[in-house]
Amino acid sequence: MIKFVLMVNRQGQTRLSRYYQPVELGKRAALEADVVRGCLYRKKEECSFVEYKDFKLVYRHYASLYIVVGITESENELSVYELVHNFVEVLDKYFSRVVSPIMFNMDKVHIILDEMIQNGHVVETNHSRILAPLSALDTLAHS
Amino acid sequence: MSPSVRLQEMIRVIRSARTQGEERGVIQRECAAIRAQFRQADNGGRSHNLAKLLYVHMLGYPAHFGQMECVRLIASPRYNEKRVGYLGAMMLLDENQDASLLITNSIKNDLAHSSQYVQSLALCTLACMGSAEMCRDLAPEIDRLLRASSSYIKKKATLCAVHIVRKVPELGELFTPAARALLAEKNHGVLHGAVILITELCERNAQTLVQFREAVPELVHIMRGLVTSGYSPEHTVAGISDPFLQVRILRLLRILGRNNDTASDAMNDLLAQVATNTDSSKTAGSAVLYETVLTVMDIKSESGLRVLAVNILGRFLLNNDRNIRYISMTSLQKIVSTDHNAVQRHRGTIVDCLKDQDASVKRRALELSLALVSAINIRSMMKELLLFLSTCPPELKSHAASGIFNAAERYSPSQRWHIDTILHVLITAGADVRDETVPNLIQLITNASQLHCYTVHKLYRALVADISQQPLVQVACWCIGEYGDSLLQGDCEETEPIQVTEDDILDALETVLQSHMSSPATRGFALTATMKLSTRITENVDRIRSIVSIYGSCMDVELQQRAVEYNALFKKYDHMRAAVLEKMPVMDRSSMGQTNGESGGGGVQELEPTKPKQPEMMVAPQPASQVCDLLDLLSDPEEPSLPGGPLGPGGAPLGPAGLMSGSAGGDLLYLLGGLELTPTPTPATAPAAVTVYDKSGVVLKLSCERPLDASQTITLTATNTSDHDVSSLTLQAAVPKNVQLQMKAPSGDSLPARSSAVVTQTVLLNNPNKVSLKMRVRLSYTTS
Numbered sequence: 001m002i003k004f005v006l007m008v009n010r011q012g013q014t015r016l017s018r019y020y021q022p023v024e025l026g027k028r029a030a031l032e033a034d035v036v037r038g039c040l041y042r043k044k045e046e047c048s049f050v051e052y053k054d055f056k057l058v059y060r061h062y063a064s065l066y067i068v069v070g071i072t073e074s075e076n077e078l079s080v081y082e083l084v085h086n087f088v089e090v091l092d093k094y095f096s097r098v099v100s101p102i103m104f105n106m107d108k109v110h111i112i113l114d115e116m117i118q119n120g121h122v123v124e125t126n127h128s129r130i131l132a133p134l135s136a137l138d139t140l141a142h143s
Numbered sequence: 144m145s146p147s148v149r150l151q152e153m154i155r156v157i158r159s160a161r162t163q164g165e166e167r168g169v170i171q172r173e174c175a176a177i178r179a180q181f182r183q184a185d186n187g188g189r190s191h192n193l194a195k196l197l198y199v200h201m202l203g204y205p206a207h208f209g210q211m212e213c214v215r216l217i218a219s220p221r222y223n224e225k226r227v228g229y230l231g232a233m234m235l236l237d238e239n240q241d242a243s244l245l246i247t248n249s250i251k252n253d254l255a256h257s258s259q260y261v262q263s264l265a266l267c268t269l270a271c272m273g274s275a276e277m278c279r280d281l282a283p284e285i286d287r288l289l290r291a292s293s294s295y296i297k298k299k300a301t302l303c304a305v306h307i308v309r310k311v312p313e314l315g316e317l318f319t320p321a322a323r324a325l326l327a328e329k330n331h332g333v334l335h336g337a338v339i340l341i342t343e344l345c346e347r348n349a350q351t352l353v354q355f356r357e358a359v360p361e362l363v364h365i366m367r368g369l370v371t372s373g374y375s376p377e378h379t380v381a382g383i384s385d386p387f388l389q390v391r392i393l394r395l396l397r398i399l400g401r402n403n404d405t406a407s408d409a410m411n412d413l414l415a416q417v418a419t420n421t422d423s424s425k426t427a428g429s430a431v432l433y434e435t436v437l438t439v440m441d442i443k444s445e446s447g448l449r450v451l452a453v454n455i456l457g458r459f460l461l462n463n464d465r466n467i468r469y470i471s472m473t474s475l476q477k478i479v480s481t482d483h484n485a486v487q488r489h490r491g492t493i494v495d496c497l498k499d500q501d502a503s504v505k506r507r508a509l510e511l512s513l514a515l516v517s518a519i520n521i522r523s524m525m526k527e528l529l530l531f532l533s534t535c536p537p538e539l540k541s542h543a544a545s546g547i548f549n550a551a552e553r554y555s556p557s558q559r560w561h562i563d564t565i566l567h568v569l570i571t572a573g574a575d576v577r578d579e580t581v582p583n584l585i586q587l588i589t590n591a592s593q594l595h596c597y598t599v600h601k602l603y604r605a606l607v608a609d610i611s612q613q614p615l616v617q618v619a620c621w622c623i624g625e626y627g628d629s630l631l632q633g634d635c636e637e638t639e640p641i642q643v644t645e646d647d648i649l650d651a652l653e654t655v656l657q658s659h660m661s662s663p664a665t666r667g668f669a670l671t672a673t674m675k676l677s678t679r680i681t682e683n684v685d686r687i688r689s690i691v692s693i694y695g696s697c698m699d700v701e702l703q704q705r706a707v708e709y710n711a712l713f714k715k716y717d718h719m720r721a722a723v724l725e726k727m728p729v730m731d732r733s734s735m736g737q738t739n740g741e742s743g744g745g746g747v748q749e750l751e752p753t754k755p756k757q758p759e760m761m762v763a764p765q766p767a768s769q770v771c772d773l774l775d776l777l778s779d780p781e782e783p784s785l786p787g788g789p790l791g792p793g794g795a796p797l798g799p800a801g802l803m804s805g806s807a808g809g810d811l812l813y814l815l816g817g818l819e820l821t822p823t824p825t826p827a828t829a830p831a832a833v834t835v836y837d838k839s840g841v842v843l844k845l846s847c848e849r850p851l852d853a854s855q856t857i858t859l860t861a862t863n864t865s866d867h868d869v870s871s872l873t874l875q876a877a878v879p880k881n882v883q884l885q886m887k888a889p890s891g892d893s894l895p896a897r898s899s900a901v902v903t904q905t906v907l908l909n910n911p912n913k914v915s916l917k918m919r920v921r922l923s924y925t926t927s
Contacts, residue, residue: 028203078467082386121305122387123335126378
């Protein structure tokens with residue numbers, strides 16, 4: 001199962017974090033810093049899977065944003081790799097450019113993430129179905 | 144006004160803060176404002192404030208004062224506020240907080256709400272942080288939703304059910320029929336959720352697993368539909384239709400087919416079809432193929448399919464994408480023990496990956512290469528491994544070095560090759576090798592008597608070149624001390640002759656003694672070597688005498704003691720000097736196995752500064768009456784002597800803990816009862832494994848085979864099921880006088896806690912006189 005999803009920028013600051021297994025607040029900062037250090041300093045030729053303590057990290061790099069997903073041993077890494085890309089595509093579809101609007105619409109990004117991943121497992125991967133409740137919410141807000 | 148606008152402003156302000164202190168100030172002001180607003184019953188801005196609070200929480204600042212606000216917002220009738228309230232609940236609350244109980248009622252009401260979006264919010268939150276009581280309360284509701292609602296709700300309800308099953312495993316039976324029915328759905332989202340739910344149910348409960356085996360044909364049918372269907376605009380990723388669902392189904396099939404022939408048969412065709420039809424040019428296809436390979440390896444598939452799977456992995460190895468190479472090596476590692484030959488075919492590619500840029504790929508390639516070493520390919524593999532050792536990153540060096548040693552020990556084609564390899568490793572990675580390498584190498588050298596001349600020449604050259612690698616220096620000093628006369632002769636048929644004078648040798652040893660790079664152990668080696676040379680060389684004995692007497696006032700107590708004793712040898716006991724310092728006898732492997740950690744016999748005893756023993760130098764070499772602790776145990780009253788060569792004074796200190804570890808954890812030595820084996824004339828039936836030791840989770844079993852009448856092979860197997868790690872595991876054995884004992888090297892010396900790892904050691908017994916066979920085994924280890 002998926003343990004957590006993190007989005008960090010180049011400087012290592014967390015832009016979005018979502019934990020599917022309870023982690024104490026104090027430990028979160030340390031965990032994030034550690035994870036980010038493991039991923040940020042890898043060169044371009046290195047592979048996207050990192051073994052960290054007793055679980056694995058899958059990370060992808062988009063412009064100035066890094067998306068890091070922590071998964072347990074039993075999960076298929078390539079499948080999670082594709083999932084991250086799917087997530088970015090959905091975000092792209094909703095906002096026109098991925099990077100900066102994300103920061104300012106954190107709650108919407110959370111909603112999208114919740115539609116895709118729930119409780120550590122994948123719920124839905126179809127773009128239109130993921131965005132359906134969000135568009136419903138938008139029309140509700142405008143009306 | 145949507146909450147985002149106000150949130151955006153705040154985020155902008157926070158991001159524009161230039162220092163940590165400024166940011167903290169901004170956040171404190173905002174939090175104070177938020178707190179004030181929470182206290183008022185302010186209607187309009189509540190959701191904005193909570194959203195802001197969540198952002199602050201994500202940055203790591205405390206936000207617990209928002210919990211009650213979440214509860215209030217959840218109870219509000221407006222969708223906006225409910226949304227933010229539930230989000231806040233998921234982030235700020237967990238089941239340990241008191242406030243979570245307050246939202247139980249709201250969730251219950253919302254689950255029955257008319258709008259499916261509200262229902263989904265409630266489901267989501269319940270799945271995220273529902274406590275066991277909440278789950279028990281609401282389980283029937285979830286079941287109802289599973290059966291009769293829109294597909295949007297169904298898929299969320301299935302994942303909620305997964306959470307409930309995890310929290311309260313007994314409720315699994317409640318969901319089983321519903322889960323089975325869901326397999327007939329068309330909607331991929333629901334199907335996906337259903338597969339996950341079934342996976343979770345099967346993993347928890349073995350009976351459910353048996354029940355769901357009947358669903359295998361259905362799953363196969365769904366999978367086949369996915370693979371053969373054409374382009375479906377909804378779910379296709381890079382040409383593969385819904386790879387996520389395919390991967391999930393394959394994983395479920397793996398769980399259902401494990402250890403079960405009928406289920407595995409039903410899947411064989413499907414797996415072959417998936418393996419051949421899936422296009423692996425993009426990552427999505429590779430992900431499906433990877434899962435297929437894992438499934439094939441895990442179930443009872445036919446051999447043709449397994450070969451196909453290994454070939455797929457081999458194809459992955461040649462892929463340009465680094466991720467795929469890494470994945471394939473990880474899977475090859477898992478199957479190398481079972482399908483060794485198949486993996487051997489790809490050895491060339493694996494060895495090439497040793498030179499890859501990526502550290503993870505290199506590590507995998509190293510482990511795989513070490514697993515693939517065999518008697519046939521040892522020479523070429525070793526060349527590659529040694530090349531790798533000189534260029535590998537430092538964290539892999541010690542692992543590589545120990546792997547190379549193990550491989551060399553098991554498969555070395557000749558002694559000279561073996562010695563060369565070990566020397567090469569010591570020269571390139573000397574600082575990272577384990578401590579037992581030195582005594583092992585010394586024992587190896589003494590055994591290869593015809594190579595003494597060659598070895599000592601090589602070592603001398605290495606010593607002169609570089610004295611920083613401690614193990615190398617130690618071995619070199621020892622050899623020079625023992626075989627200095629061969630060195631002086633100068634000619635040796637296997638290497639170019641160099642002229643070495645006595646002064647050169649003594650210079651080299653003195654440099655080692657005086658260098659600040661030498662550890663105290665190394666200095667000890669060097670001093671003893673210098674002393675031994677006093678009998679081997681003729682001219683510079685005075686120089687040796689002066690060196691030794693200088694160290695009589697050295698600050699290091701160990702060295703001082705040695706020097707003083709050697710001085711005494713020169714003065715009072717000069718008549719004994721030649722006898723004491725004569726060449727070491729050939730050490731048998733069995734005695735090495737017993738004296739694990741003892742380096743090279745007599746003179747080097749005192750290397751372990753933790754051992755409070757008196758130096759054995761003064762004792763006469765053949766301790767006929769000296770009783771080895773181990774042999775003492777034999778009931779045979781005759782004079783015990785270890786078969787396989789006299790131990791020399793090295794035998795005595797076996798007594799208290801013949802181990803190198805002086806760890807605080809405490810050595811635990813357990814003496815075992817004697818084991819009596821009477822050789823029967825008829826060949827025995829299948830050798831039974833007898834448990835000879837079973838205490839606090841560590842079990843030692845003994846099993847024997849009889850290939851020939853006079854000789855027997857005994858295998859000692861140790862396993863650890865306790866909660867502590869076991870390390871420095873050693874097995875020692877003794878047999879009565881007329882039986883010869885030879886212990887092979889153990890497969891390892893540590894057992895992690897609660898694991899299925901085993902350590903095996905083979906013992907060969909030769910019983911030519913057919914006496915009644917007795918064996919005492921001593922097992923020693925350290926636990927954490």
